[in-house]
Amino acid sequence: xxxxxxxxxxxxxxxxxxxxxxxxxxxxxxxxxxxxxxxxxxxxxxxxxxxxxxxxxxxxxxxxxxxxxxxxxxxxxxxxxxxxxxxxxxxxxxxxxxxxxxxxxxxxxxxxxxxxxxxxxxxxxxxxxxxxxxxxxxxxxxxxxxxxxxxxxxxxxxxxxxxxxxxxxxxxxxxxxxxxxxxxxxxxxxxxxxxxxxxx
Ligand SMILES: Nc1nc2c(ncn2[C@@H]2O[C@H](COP(=O)(O)OP(=O)(O)OP(=O)(O)O)[C@@H](O)[C@H]2O)c(=O)[nH]1
Ligand SMILES: [Mg+2]
Numbered sequence: 659x660x661x662x663x664x665x666x667x668x669x670x671x672x673x674x675x676x677x678x679x680x681x682x683x684x685x686x687x688x689x690x691x692x693x694x695x696x697x698x699x700x701x702x703x704x705x706x707x708x709x710x711x712x713x714x715x716x717x718x719x720x721x722x723x724x725x726x727x728x729x730x731x732x733x734x735x736x737x738x739x740x741x742x743x744x745x746x747x748x749x750x751x752x753x754x755x756x757x758x759x760x761x762x763x764x765x766x767x768x769x770x771x772x773x774x775x776x777x778x779x780x781x782x783x784x785x786x787x788x789x790x791x792x793x794x795x796x797x798x799x800x801x802x803x804x805x806x807x808x809x810x811x812x813x814x815x816x817x818x819x820x821x822x823x824x825x826x827x828x829x830x831x832x833x834x835x836x837x838x839x840x841x842x843x844x845x846x847x848x849x850x851x852x853x854x855x856x857x858x
Contacts, residue, residue: 663845663851666729669707674724678761680763683727688735688768689851692759692793693775694785695719698805698838702775703728705838706848711827719744723755725762734770736856743785763796771799771854773847777802778818778835782825790826801832801850808837 673683682688682836691699700713707730714721715720726738738756739762747755763769772793776782793800804822807815815835823830835852836843 664848666707666848669709669712669728669730669736672727672729672735674726675758675762676724678757679765680801682735682737682762682766682768684729684735685768686729686734687770687855688727688737688766689842689854690737690739690763690769690772691775692739692772692789693741693785694777694780695721695744695747697741697775697777697780699741699775700738701838702773702803702805702836702847703736705735705841705844706851713738720747725758735768737769740762742789755831760792763793763798769798769850771801773801773803773851775803778807778810778815781818782822799854801834801854802826802828802846803834803836803843803847805836807835807839807842808839812831 675682691703693699696719700715703713704710707728713726714727722738722740724740728736730736739759739818742756742759774789776786802822804818810818819833819835823833834843836847
């Protein structure tokens, strides 16, 4: 992290949405963390704000079942979404989570940006593709982050990055390599989020 890296001073859980149609707990700008189940969304939220146990995490997919809102520095909401693409979840549950995420992203006027996470070892999935399509339809600015880079050696990691960049047709600077374990990329991602908040 360089000396300009923002640091989070205060953070608190301010509410959750469990069903489509419910409203976010505040009208402040929101940045949502999206991705497949188990990709590391809740862990990344904790790491970004420097609090180990704020958002609940689990080894098993399907941990986060509601949309959770965390107020950061009384300035914006970091939003921990439930994961999608969890193959073993019952069909009705999968449908419910999908509807919940879609209705929130569609109806909230305050979603300033989305960070879409992709597991460095697992790569981009069909479900990610559907999510990207949906986000594009809504026109919400999106950043991409590879997660769990600590689990890959350099060459494999480089390959994962190149693959994702070419699949998405994005510029290299739209992708951040992160590890919640080592802290890699966390400062960079935080800087990007603050830049987004400050953009007109
Ligand atoms: N090695 C490593 N493990 C990680 C990292 N980030 C998350 N994990 C692990 O991945 C598992 C899933 O993390 P979560 O943060 O609960 O994942 P999630 O995306 O919130 O999952 P759902 O809420 O089920 O959608 C946990 O066992 C974490 O410890 C990372 O950077 N490196
Ligand atoms: Mg989670």
